Amino acid sequence: MLCQLKSCSKCQGDLILDGDEWRCWQCGRHYYPRRSAEALRDLLLETRRESNAVPSQAERPQSRPPRRRATRSLRDVNSRIAARDRSDRRWWLKNMEIVRHLDEGKSVKEISSLVGRGQRQVRIVRERLYDMRSTKAPELLAG
Incomplete structure (x- = not known):
């Protein structure tokens, strides 16, 4: 060194x-x-050779036509909405027992021992319910 x-x-x-x-x-x-003048010249020539060797995008022969941008059809949007609704229904069916215990005012620890799921999962359900309540409240006030 x-x-x-x-x-x-x-x-x-x-x-x-x-x-x-x-x-x-x-x-x-x-x-x-610091590079010498000769080394700089050699480096410049080398980069020019490399740029000449690789053809630009315009010079390359087109092997396939350019892609069209995909547009989303209405049927696709509707299927996404339906999939979200199905997912929400599955979530409610899966977590209905936890929601019932939360409505009764039981603690997270009690619910996890009764249901047989972890405390973290119970807290996640509780947070999702809080999020639903906070997003529904402005809609109810406006409507």
Whole structure:
């Protein structure tokens, strides 16, 4: 490991050779090596060769026509609404017992022992009920 003492222009710290660049040990600033004019010319020619070798999108032959953007049909939207309604019904059937116990005012710990599900699952059901109540309240007031 090579070290140059007090060479960082920012903090006057020590520089350490990190690969092909110098890095300040104290502040982490990088000092990249200066390239010679010949090395810069070679790098420029190499990048030009690479850009000429790869044809642009316009120059490539079209193997297939461009894709049309898919539009959503009404039937697809209706199926998503129906799927959401089915999912909600399944959720209510699955969690009806927990909802009943929550309505009775039992604690989460009691409900989890009665139903045989974890306390976290009972809390999730309770939070979803709170969310439903908060979203339904403005609708009831407006309607």
